[in-house]
Amino acid sequence: GAVVSQHPSRVICKSGTSVKIECRSLDFQATTMFWYRQFPKQSLMLMATSNEGSKATYEQGVEKDKFLINHASLTLSTLTVTSAHPEDSSFYICSARVGDSDTGELFFGEGSRLTVL
Amino acid sequence: GQNIDQPTEMTATEGAIVQINCTYQTSGFNGLFWYQQHAGEAPTFLSYNVLDGLEEKGRFSSFLSRSKGYSYLLLKELQMKDSASYLCAVVDSNYQLIWGAGTKLIIKP
Numbered sequence: 001g002a003v004v005s006q007h008p009s010r011v012i013c014k015s016g017t018s019v020k021i022e023c024r025s026l027d028f029q030a031t032t033m034f035w036y037r038q039f040p041k042q043s044l045m046l047m048a049t050s051n052e053g054s055k056a057t058y059e060q061g062v063e064k065d066k067f068l069i070n071h072a073s074l075t076l077s078t079l080t081v082t083s084a085h086p087e088d089s090s091f092y093i094c095s096a097r098v099g100d101s102d103t104g105e106l107f108f109g110e111g112s113r114l115t116v117l
Numbered sequence: 118g119q120n121i122d123q124p125t126e127m128t129a130t131e132g133a134i135v136q137i138n139c140t141y142q143t144s145g146f147n148g149l150f151w152y153q154q155h156a157g158e159a160p161t162f163l164s165y166n167v168l169d170g171l172e173e174k175g176r177f178s179s180f181l182s183r184s185k186g187y188s189y190l191l192l193k194e195l196q197m198k199d200s201a202s203y204l205c206a207v208v209d210s211n212y213q214l215i216w217g218a219g220t221k222l223i224i225k226p
Contacts, residue, residue: 043219046214107162
């Protein structure tokens with residue numbers, strides 16, 4: 001199947017710093033990528049939908065100025081957590097949709113565990 | 118509102134068969150996904166159903182009844198490595214994914 005790579009897998013940072021997480025589709029072009037966060041023992045929470053070449057669509061309650069998303073190419077989307085605080089510590093996961101159909105199969109990255117001290 | 122219901126936890130024995138149910142009430146329907154997620158890892162794709170009926174893939178099968186708003190994931194010949202959470206997700210009329218909270222499956226020897 002298609003491969004989505006996410007980097008870094010783990011990151012620890014100090015409060016107030018910014019962290020960038022990359023999501024790459026390695027063997028296909030992804031017009032649409034999705035960013036989720038997941039707290040322990042909870043389901044995935046969609047943060048935003050990232051479309052190549054346009055602004056991301058954020059879900060209600062997600063601060064777009066805090067979670068900056070850039071989808072500059074068909075194979076790369078980035079999530080930057082700006083001025084991170086301990087409450088931002090979470091498991092961040094990206095996924096990419098195969099093909100142009102809105103019901104195309106989703107493949108997930110490995111996830112990035114962010115710990116803010 | 119939109120709602121996906123699946124059991125929180127299930128236990129089964131190695132070598133046995135288990136069925137994980139998912140019921141949904143969503144604004145429209147454009148397909149249903151099942152994903153497997155091991156603790157601390159990202160989900161991996163298992164199946165996608167958009168038409169009624171049973172789709173079989175090796176040890177895993179997925180069933181859909183759109184009229185009943187119901188799906189199940191059937192796992193046969195259970196192995197210890199099948200211990201994981203199983204997530205049901207529905208594509209609604211806006212092509213957004215609505216996620217269930219997941220079913221934690223515990224396999225005992």
